[in-house]
Structures are given as structure tokens and as C-alpha cells.
Amino acid sequence: MKHKTFFWFILPTVAAMLLFIALPIVSVVTQSVFTSHGAVLIETENCGPFGCKVETTIDQKATAKLREEQPLGRFSGLDIYFDRGHLAVNEVAQAWHESAGVGDFLGQLNNLPFYRAMAFTLTFTFTVTPLMLAFGLLIALSINSLHQKLKGLAIFFSLLPMIVSPLIGSLVLFWMIDSRGILGNAIQWVFSDPDLSLKASTSLTWMMLIVYGIWHAAPFSFVVFYAGLQTVPQETLESARIDGASKWQQVRYVIVPHLMPLVTFVALMQLMDNFRVFEPIVGFNSAAHATSLSWFVFNDLSGETRQLSSASATSVLTILGVAVLLTPVLIRTWRDFTAKRA
Amino acid sequence: MLFAKNSGWKLRLFNRSFVILWLVIAAFPFLWTLWGSFKVELDFFSKEDWTSALTGVRTLVQHGSTITGDGYQGAWIEEEFWRASFNTMLVCFFVVITSLTIGTLGGYALSRSTHNYTFWLLITALIFRAMPPITLVAGYLLPFFEWNLWGHLSTTVVVLVAINQPFTLWMLHSFFTKIPKELDESAKVDGCTQFQAFRHVIIPVMWPGVITTGLFSFLLAYNDFAITAILLSKENQTMIPKIASFLGTTQTEGNVMFAVAAVVSATVPLFLLVMFFQRQIVSGLTAGAVKG
Numbered sequence: 001m002k003h004k005t006f007f008w009f010i011l012p013t014v015a016a017m018l019l020f021i022a023l024p025i026v027s028v029v030t031q032s033v034f035t036s037h038g039a040v041l042i043e044t045e046n047c048g049p050f051g052c053k054v055e056t057t058i059d060q061k062a063t064a065k066l067r068e069e070q071p072l073g074r075f076s077g078l079d080i081y082f083d084r085g086h087l088a089v090n091e092v093a094q095a096w097h098e099s100a101g102v103g104d105f106l107g108q109l110n111n112l113p114f115y116r117a118m119a120f121t122l123t124f125t126f127t128v129t130p131l132m133l134a135f136g137l138l139i140a141l142s143i144n145s146l147h148q149k150l151k152g153l154a155i156f157f158s159l160l161p162m163i164v165s166p167l168i169g170s171l172v173l174f175w176m177i178d179s180r181g182i183l184g185n186a187i188q189w190v191f192s193d194p195d196l197s198l199k200a201s202t203s204l205t206w207m208m209l210i211v212y213g214i215w216h217a218a219p220f221s222f223v224v225f226y227a228g229l230q231t232v233p234q235e236t237l238e239s240a241r242i243d244g245a246s247k248w249q250q251v252r253y254v255i256v257p258h259l260m261p262l263v264t265f266v267a268l269m270q271l272m273d274n275f276r277v278f279e280p281i282v283g284f285n286s287a288a289h290a291t292s293l294s295w296f297v298f299n300d301l302s303g304e305t306r307q308l309s310s311a312s313a314t315s316v317l318t319i320l321g322v323a324v325l326l327t328p329v330l331i332r333t334w335r336d337f338t339a340k341r342a
Numbered sequence: 343m344l345f346a347k348n349s350g351w352k353l354r355l356f357n358r359s360f361v362i363l364w365l366v367i368a369a370f371p372f373l374w375t376l377w378g379s380f381k382v383e384l385d386f387f388s389k390e391d392w393t394s395a396l397t398g399v400r401t402l403v404q405h406g407s408t409i410t411g412d413g414y415q416g417a418w419i420e421e422e423f424w425r426a427s428f429n430t431m432l433v434c435f436f437v438v439i440t441s442l443t444i445g446t447l448g449g450y451a452l453s454r455s456t457h458n459y460t461f462w463l464l465i466t467a468l469i470f471r472a473m474p475p476i477t478l479v480a481g482y483l484l485p486f487f488e489w490n491l492w493g494h495l496s497t498t499v500v501v502l503v504a505i506n507q508p509f510t511l512w513m514l515h516s517f518f519t520k521i522p523k524e525l526d527e528s529a530k531v532d533g534c535t536q537f538q539a540f541r542h543v544i545i546p547v548m549w550p551g552v553i554t555t556g557l558f559s560f561l562l563a564y565n566d567f568a569i570t571a572i573l574l575s576k577e578n579q580t581m582i583p584k585i586a587s588f589l590g591t592t593q594t595e596g597n598v599m600f601a602v603a604a605v606v607s608a609t610v611p612l613f614l615l616v617m618f619f620q621r622q623i624v625s626g627l628t629a630g631a632v633k634g
Contacts, residue, residue: 009451020504024481165565180387276474315477
């Protein structure tokens with residue numbers, strides 16, 4: 001295809017991506033090093049019968065003018081990154097010097113909002129991903145052994161948790177797990193503790209969110225593995241059977257190695273997707289016990305006062321996290337590409 | 343049929359029970375919420391007896407019947423959920439149409455060009471695909487406020503289309519790569535321009551891939567919460583942010599049922615979508631994976 005024809009074909013989509021993905025990234029980075037103007041103060045001396053007093057008032061006009069002239073605010077360098085709401089450099093250094101041991105230090109870190117959010121985001125990402133892979137494989141193996149006619153129906157119901165909006169999915173589970181809901185009631189009955197509420201404890205909230213994460217993501221790995229199972233070489237399986245391999249050994253030594261490229265694919269995709277966990281925190285109303293980086297950005301942006309600088313700084317930090325998780329994907333794509341050309 | 347033939351009955355029993363367990367886990371929450379949406383709050387959230395959500399004791403006392411449409415009436419009429427669902431329809435329609443139009447052109451060009459830059463474009467798209475949409479939102483707000491673009495449905499449509507492009511491009515690129523090059527090459531030999539070849543030769547055969555990609559564009563627009571919640575004004579809200587706003591404001595008794603009814607209403611179209619397009623959704627999910 002000629003360069004010129006290619007250019008006109010690709011122009012609309014590239015323009016859209018440049019304007020609404022690339023430029024916003026630039027603008028987010030810029031905003032994160034600016035902070036909003038403080039109010040312009042004027043000092044006036046009021047002299048009355050009891051002497052003179054210096055009064056400080058806000059010059060509304062000048063403040064408004066300044067804000068209009070420079071909507072970005074004033075340059076603040078990396079201050080926002082280092083403040084208490086983000087990386088909290090001073091607090092971390094202080095905790096490091098004062099803490100008695102590693103455990104104490106981590107405990108003190110846990111009081112800082114950014115590190116607490118980071119702790120949950122990472123725990124969520126690295127527990128949900130392996131569990132959804134295992135669960136998805138188990139579902140795929142089980143459904144694959146069903147009768148042909150039942151498979152379609154089983155796949156239909158299996159897709160539901162993934163297809164519904166994360167917010168809807170988490171609400172549906174949240175209402176059931178409510179202390180007055182059916183699952184909440186069941187849990188109270190099992191532990192015979194009528195006051196038990198999953199919402200009240202941090203560790204139970206985390207578990208609830210992780211269970212939701214698996215419920216939501218398992219269908220994806222199931223579908224991919226199920227498709228992969230259809231291509232398992234039957235001869236290899238047959239010969240393994242003749243050699244006396246048990247079912248478990250067949251799965252372990254024939255099927256899983258065959259599915260391995262798919263496992264890598266799903267795992268890499270899921271690491272990135274789980275890292276941006278956000279909607280379930282809103283749906284489960286769990287901000288008191290578990291927050292994530294994405295939730296922070298949303299929280300800063302959705303209030304009455306939109307804290308653009310703070311949200312931007314968190315956004316940049318999130319993007320850096322995604323970049324780390326993205327590196328293996330890029331290396332893999334690069335290897336595929338060079339292999340294809342060779 | 344990996345396990346169907348000559349497998350032990352223990353294994354078969356385990357498989358069967360696991361499938362049943364999984365299907366209950368996957369489907370029961372939806373059925374339960376659907377059933378409960380026709381009850382009053384004290385039945386759906388019952389401290390004394392969980393069975394009252396099934397039997398509807400309180401609903402019978404309050405409404406003289408074990409089912410009531412109060413939640414739906416409250417959500418759709420009092421809280422104007424109909425407006426939100428109409429907005430969702432508009433947004434989804436235009437997002438799907440636009441992103442397919444520009445995505446098809448781009449994906450086709452990427453699949454037909456042999457130059458090196460196609461690879462870099464695809465890699466860039468992959469990086470963009472990995473960006474969590476919420477991290478971009480902070481970058482939109484200032485210019486949108488400045489130019490009075492904030493709050494409109496059309497702005498949100500454009501943003502959603504753009505965010506959708508990386509995925510659409512990858513998907514359509516892989517579909518177009520499967521359509522043999524010889525088709526449009528021979529049309530070009532017969533004197534067609536590249537666009538004419540695309541128009542007369544490729545468009546008639548591209549629909550399966552385009553429909554699958556369209557489904558995923560639809561799902562993205564329909565399910566989005568982060569962008570629509572921040573970029574739309576209150577009157578223009580789509581369904582998902584509207585549901586979220588129910589949670590914040592309607593803590594008075596009975597109004598939780600508005601949210602329950604709205605959630606059920608928003609799930610129905612997705613249910614139908616999976617029912618009719620199951621094959622396409624499955625093929626779309628596996629398209630990127632299986633060949634890799």
C-alpha cells in the first residue's frame with residue numbers, strides 16, 4: 001500500500017487517538033506539576049479609636065483574575081508527588097527513622113492513604129490473577145466434558161458475570177452479602193454470630209472484593225482456555241493414555257503445557273486489568289477499608305471541588321505502574337514480530 | 343471430548359457437581375436480584391427471615407399482592423431513569439457507528455501495508471489500550487471546561503470512541519489479515535483504486551469481524567462508569583452513573599429498591615445480547631488469544 005493511501009485510511013483513527021489519548025497524557029503530566037493558585041491576600045491598615053490594626057482580606061477580584069489568566073495554576077515541581085496524599089516522602093522518612101522494626105514501619109506506611117491504596121491494588125492484582133486462571137481452567141475442563149447440547153447453555157450462563165458492567169455486578173453481590181441479604185444471613189448463621197458484617201472489617205472487605213474479582217474475571221480465562229482445549233492434539237493425549245497416564249497426569253503433562261501460551265496471554269492481560277480495579281470499590285462502598293489508585297483519581301475528580309493536580313499526580317503514578325506491568329507484553333509482541341520477519 | 347469417554351465415575355461426578363456449582367455462582371445472583379426487585383425493601387433486605395424475600399410477606403401487607411412494580415415505577419418515572427436509558431441508547435449507537443467506521447478504515451490499512459511503521463502503530467495502540475481510562479480523565483476536564491464542551495453527550499461519545507480505538511484497531515487488524523490479500527490485489531489490477539477495492543471487494547466480506555468488534559465497542563460504551571460519571575452533567579447521565587447516583591442520594595427507606603430495579607433494567611439488554619450473540623462474543627474473546 002502506498003504511503004499516501006495508507007495515510008488517508010489511518011488518519012481518522014490516529015487523529016482520534018492523538019487528540020484524546022496522547023494529548024491528555026501530556027496534559028495530565030503537566031497538570032501534576034502545577035497547583036492551584038492560593039487566594040490573593042491584601043493587607044489593609046484600619047485605624048480606629050483604639051489604635052491601628054492590620055487586616056488581611058482576600059482580594060476576590062485579583063484572585064479571580066489570576067485564576068482566569070493562568071488556569072493551570074502555579075508551577076510547583078514535584079511537590080504534589082511528595083505530599084502526604086501521594087508518595088508522602090517526609091512521612092515515610094520519619095517512619096523509617098522512628099519505627100522499631102520492619103513490621104512497625106509497614107504498619108506506619110499503612111496509615112498513609114497512597115500506600116494503603118497501593119497495598120490493596122497489589123494484593124488484589126496478585127491474588128485475583130492466579131486464582132481466576134485456576135478457576136477458569138477448572139470450569140473449562142468441566143464444561144468441556146459436558147454433553148454437546150448442554151455446553152451452549154453452560155457457556156451462556158458462564159459469560160454473564162463478565163459481560164455485566166462491573167458496577168452492576170458488584171452491586172448485585174453487595175446486596176446479597178449485606179447483613180440483611182441472603183448471603184449475609186447465611187454467613188451469620190454459619191458462624192452463629194448475628195452481628196457479623198462483612199462490611200465492618202478490613203480483611204473481610206478485602207476478601208469480598210477479591211471474591212468479586214475472581215467471579216468477574218474467571219469467565220474470560222474460561223472462554224480462552226475452552227477454545228484452547230478444542231485444539232489439544234488428540235494423538236498425544238491418546239498415547240499418554242496408552243502409557244497409563246492418569247487423568248491428573250494427562251492434565252498436568254499434556255493439557256496444561258498445550259495451554260501455556262494462552263495462560264501467559266490471559267495472565268498478562270489480567271494483571272493490567274486488575275491493576276485498575278475501581279468500580280467494585282464504588283459498588284461495595286468499601287472506601288473505608290479498601291481503596292485503589294484509580295479510586296483515588298475518581299474521588300479527586302468527582303467532588304464539588306475538582307482537585308485536578310492531585311488527581312493528575314495519582315494518574316501519572318498509576319500510568320507508571322501500568323508501564324511496569326506492560327513491559328512483558330511489549331517484549332512478547334516484539335519477539336513475535338521479529339520472529340515473523342526472520 | 344476430553345473426559346467424556348471411559349473416565350471414572352468419580353471424576354465425572356466431580357465434573358458435574360463443579361459445573362452445577364459454578365453455574366449457580368454465575369447465574370444465581372442475577373436471578374435473585376431479578377426476583378427481589380419486585381418486592382419491598384423489608385423483604386429483599388430482611389433481618390428476621392431470609393425466606394421473606396422469596397415469599398414477599400411484607401410486600402403482601404403493603405401492596406395486597408406478593409409482587410409489586412413500585413421499584414420500577416420509582417426508578418423509571420420518579421427518578422427519570424427513562425432519560426438515562428435513552429441517553430445510553432444514543433451514546434452506544436453513535437459510539438459503535440463511529441468507532442467501527444474509522445476503525446475499519448484504519449484496521450484495513452494496517453493489515454494491507456507492509457511497511458515497518460504499521461508495527462509501531464500497533465505497538466502504540468497496545469500501549470494506549472493499557473492506559474486505564476480514568477487516568478486520562480483529569481486531562482480532559484480543563485480544556486472541556488474552557489471550551490464549554492463538558493457535560494454534553496456528544497463529547498462523551500467522541501471520548502469513548504477514541505478510548506475504544508486501540509482495541510478496535512487490533513481486533514479489526516487481525517480480522518482483515520485473515521481476508522486474503524489476493525482479493526483486493528486483483529481488483530486493483532482491474533483498475534480499482536485502493537479505496538474502490540476496499541469499497542467493492544472487502545466491505546461485502548468483512549461483516550462477521552465487524553459485527554464481533556461492534557459488540558465489544560457496544561459493551562465498552564454501555565458498561566463505562568469512570569468516564570461517563572465525570573464527563574456528563576446530571577441531566578445527560580447514562581444508566582451506569584445514574585445507578586451510582588441512586589446509591590448516594592436515596593438512602594431513605596424503600597428507595598434502595600429504585601437502585602435494585604434500575605440494576606435489573608440495565609442488565610436485561612446485556613442478557614439479550616449474550617443470548618443472541620454468544621458465538622460472536624466467544625470468538626471475539628478468543629481471537630486475540632488462540633492464534634498467539
